[in-house]
Amino acid sequence: MNTREDYLTYIIKQINTTPYIADDFLKNDNEKFLYRNAFTNIKNNLDDFLGGYRENRLMIMPGLRGTGKSTLLFQAYEYLIEKGIDKNRILYLSLDQLKSFKKSDISNLVDIFVEDIHHRYLATLDEEIFLLVDEAQEDKYWSKTVKAIYDQSKKVFMIFTGSNALDLEINLNSVRRTMFERIYPMNFQEYLYLKYGIADINISSDLIDLFLTGNIENASKKETNLITSASVLKKPLMKEFEYFLLYGGFPLSLNLSEINTHRKIYELIERVVENDVRHYKAYNGNTKQIIFNILSFMATQKPGGLSVNNLSKDIGSSRSNITELLNILEKTHLIFHIKPYGGASKMIRSPSKYYFLSPTLNASINFTLGKHNPNNRDYLGVLAETYVASTFFRLKNTISKPHGIFAPTGKGMADFILTTFEGNRVAVEVGIGNKDKSQVKKSMNKYGCDYGIVISSTTNLIKKDGDVIFLPLTTFSLM
Structure with missing residues (x-):
């Protein structure tokens, strides 16, 4: 059984290693990848959120495996860093990797991230934080967690990707202002x-x-x-x-x-x-x-x-x-x-x-x-x-x-x-x-x-x- 300390250690490791993972992920032969069309909408929504607009703060990116959803998440991460957002305010999670943590879920990790890293509750956050989650369908309760976070705080911007498109769309019916950015193979x-x-x-x-x-x-x-x-x-x-x-x-x-x-x-x-x-x-x-x-x-x-x-x-x-x-x-x-x-x-x-x-x-x-x-x-x-x-x-x-x-x-x-x-x-x-x-x-x-x-x-x-x-x-x- 994993303890709270185990999860906190994992989160701290994620915060400290994501900059290096992103940098390596977004390059080939030391040349940066260009942006797909979908990144424009991600960038615009992040800019709106950073500018104080709080309605569009949840993006869902369903799509077939291999279409570049992980790359888009890392490009969003890189963009936030370039905008001056401290790495401690961004939590990137790949739920494929979290399978090794028994009984781990998004809700538990977010609570520890907010309480132990930012010393707040979701409802009392005083600065914006960013949650980037890859392969969300690996947590069968992910959509309930999304709704709970969305309802508790207007200070959290979330991007969730998943390869099972229908689940992603059906489960979010309860969140009113969900922005869907469906990711297709390249044209x-x-x-x-x-x-x-x-x-x-x-x-x-x-x-x-x-x-x-x-x-x-x-x-x-x-x-x-x-x-x-x-x-x-x-x-x-x-x-x-x-x-x-x-x-x-x-x-x-x-x-x-x-x-x-x-x-x-x-x-x-x-x-x-x-x-x-x-x-x-x-x-x-x-x-x-x-x-x-x-x-x-x-x-x-x-x-x-x-x-x-x-x-x-x-x-x-x-x-x-x-x-x-x-x-x-x-x-x-x-x-x-x-x-x-x-x-x-x-x-x-x-x-x-x-x-x-x-x-x-x-x-x-x-x-x-x-x-x-x-x-x-x-x-x-x-x-x-x-x-x-x-x-x-x-x-x-x-x-x-x-x-x-x-x-x-x-x-x-x-x-x-x-x-x-x-x-x-x-x-x-x-x-x-x-x-x-x-x-x-x-x-x-x-x-x-x-x-x-x-x-x-x-x-x-x-x-x-x-x-x-x-x-x-x-x-x-x-x-």
Whole structure:
């Protein structure tokens, strides 16, 4: 049994060693990592808190493992130190590491931090303190602790990360002013910035407007900025985009070889399956094997309606078990699904389309299975469709645009139907290589779409042919 003195010793060690851990964590070959887009919101909220604004003092950062949440926490720590905050006022905890402390929890550690380091109670704190907690889901009572701290003191700023996104969101319903910063795998714009320092591309809002309204004017004007900025690359932008699809979805890949990238990402997938699934379902070796069979099946097939019945027969597991495991994999954010377009009966009868959250996950599984073929255009086309789907998924879950993402049903259809709050319907087709507008037009006619969009390498610049827009993959990738 650990004593209060044991915990206090641990906290003092954390306070004294975190500056060194952060400094080492945030560098590669003595060069500091650049900031992901999410850091801007962290920085702004910290500045508001330090300026006296007390409402937004709780940030929750759910996301898939490997997306850089720990790095963001250490960057927040470093920023506070640079702002003149004494290290004694910042407590960084990794609950993965705290597993060695039996019966330890956040509440106990925070109480000792406040009472024994600051000689106050939470309610009587007279200066701001900062609590940075990684892998919060390892403490099953963490959300109750968060609410208790939030209610007792306006002097505590908290950032909590976790890999089990759904738990993080559901458990915080009782805290009114929670700021969610969902952390996704890197998009191509972040990749270009973090790897090459290309930062002067500002076209995302114009591309979103293009999809929601069909207006190409503003995006077309800014597209030339992309071409100019990409001139620093040593290869064509499309080749860099293909490399990104294969290897560049996660920050960890920026300083690794191609082979080591796939190995690390597959290890990440294994950790998700072995650690995060346990939070939702009793786990054994058979469960693990079934999950990896599902993921392998998804990775080696073209995206399409995933028949649970067929999957059940192929894998040798019940339909209800397959359905449950697919739902759990979505909760970990490894995968997501898009429902078929149509009424309630259509959604029930027709299978959904399942995608990986990043095409690099798909590529890493294929690499492990010995089926990775970066020169195959069909393979790259699958990864490109996955990237487009994950982009729509990210935008819907962060800014609610588009309003809906659906899959057309029937042969020869486009890949997606998007709906907007204004009532527009948009047919979207994706591919690598030359793409005509036949599938988009067929879907437009069937579903009464207002316009269609073909995303491919058919053109180098945005162009419009009647009611169909042709959008280069490299331009779309910056949305």
